[in-house]
Amino acid sequence: MEAAVRADWTVPEVHDIYHQPLLELVHQASVVHREFHDPGQVQVCQLLSIKTGGCPEDCGYCSQSAHHNSGVQPRPLMGVEEVVATARRAKAQGVTRFCLGAAWREVRDNPGFERVLEMVEGVSGLGLEVCATLGMLTVEQAKRLEAAGLYAYNHNLDTSQAYYPSVVSTRSYQDRLDTVANVRATSVTVCCGGILGLGESEDDRIALLHTLAGLDPHPESVPINMLSKVEGTPLADQPDVDISDTVRMIATARLVMPASDIRLSAGRHVMGFSDQALCFLAGANSIFSSEHNIMLTVPCADHTSDRALLARLGMQARPAARTSQ
Numbered sequence: 001m002e003a004a005v006r007a008d009w010t011v012p013e014v015h016d017i018y019h020q021p022l023l024e025l026v027h028q029a030s031v032v033h034r035e036f037h038d039p040g041q042v043q044v045c046q047l048l049s050i051k052t053g054g055c056p057e058d059c060g061y062c063s064q065s066a067h068h069n070s071g072v073q074p075r076p077l078m079g080v081e082e083v084v085a086t087a088r089r090a091k092a093q094g095v096t097r098f099c100l101g102a103a104w105r106e107v108r109d110n111p112g113f114e115r116v117l118e119m120v121e122g123v124s125g126l127g128l129e130v131c132a133t134l135g136m137l138t139v140e141q142a143k144r145l146e147a148a149g150l151y152a153y154n155h156n157l158d159t160s161q162a163y164y165p166s167v168v169s170t171r172s173y174q175d176r177l178d179t180v181a182n183v184r185a186t187s188v189t190v191c192c193g194g195i196l197g198l199g200e201s202e203d204d205r206i207a208l209l210h211t212l213a214g215l216d217p218h219p220e221s222v223p224i225n226m227l228s229k230v231e232g233t234p235l236a237d238q239p240d241v242d243i244s245d246t247v248r249m250i251a252t253a254r255l256v257m258p259a260s261d262i263r264l265s266a267g268r269h270v271m272g273f274s275d276q277a278l279c280f281l282a283g284a285n286s287i288f289s290s291e292h293n294i295m296l297t298v299p300c301a302d303h304t305s306d307r308a309l310l311a312r313l314g315m316q317a318r319p320a321a322r323t324s325q
């Protein structure tokens with residue numbers, strides 16, 4: 001019998017799934033993964049920083065916050081042609097989802113936003129799934145992105161509501177949820193996930209999964225990031241995330257949001273072959289790959305090594321859901 005897609009999970013239910021013996025959990029997730037997805041396919045995404053650094057928010061993990069001295073060189077908003085050219089090269093490497101990331105607190109109705117709309121149109125015209133992560137936005141702004149051809153909007157919850165104020169003080173968890181709801185008011189799909197390794201407890205991780213799986217409908221895309229520790233940020237000295245925690249998080253996400261894409265995101269560059277294989281077995285079905293070993297400002301595996309990884313696993317890069325325009 002096929003697993004049901006439910007948005008009424010209780011915290012104790014998610015807790016019990018999460019705390020099973022690891023290989024039992026992986027087995028269950030693997031079975032459900034095969035019911036909803038082709039286990040031989042992984043979607044390859046690429047994330048481009050279209051505006052870097054100088055962000056007024058104080059997210060404790062982020063190299064781009066103006067509150068921290070991370071040494072990241074701020075860069076103004078890129079030109080449309082350079083962005084579209086980068087997306088074209090990415091497509092030639094097998095990338096089917098291309099994300100535009102801006103170090104903005106929120107979208108403003110200004111010439112910069114008009115330029116981003118042109119970028120969205122241009123990248124979408126290549127037949128790629130185009131995603132944007134631009135901070136908070138209103139329903140009206142989401143509708144303009146929808147009209148420009150945006151396929152997905154990323155806005156992560158990062159951690160639990162209870163732990164969030166220990167990570168960010170310049171906005172609230174409700175602000176994040178409101179932006180996700182504003183995107184949901186359009187046909188743009190929702191990409192929303194979190195980060196492991198911020199100093200959160202297992203209960204915080206369970207609460208994050210419970211919140212994500214309580215969104216109805218579920219986010220179509222759920223990135224699971226491992227903190228990329230950045231010198232000069234408040235979270236630079238956090239202990240490493242154990243691979244068993246990463247796998248546990250992915251497998252639980254797969255079980256409570258069976259139809260969503262679970263994306264193995266930041267922090268993958270330090271994972272070996274078998275660690276990544278275990279994540280795919282546990283239900284991860286997407287990776288971020290890069291042109292120059294960089295994703296926004298943090299390290300990332302490149303296309304050549306990722307092609308070798310998928311070949312070694314006998315897996316294929318998934319075609320884009322949007323193939324032509």
Ligand code: SAM
Binds near residue numbers: 135154155194226228
């Ligand atoms: N400014 C926008 C926002 O915060 O929504 C978009 C850009 S932001 C860099 C995109 C996401 O990357 C964040 O929500 C966070 O989850 C993730 N991220 C940022 N820095 C990270 C780090 N050092 N390690 C892991 N994930 C990180």
Ligand code: SF4
Binds near residue numbers: 057058065066102
């Ligand atoms: Fe700004 Fe986004 Fe970084 Fe937070 S995560 S500091 S909002 S760029």
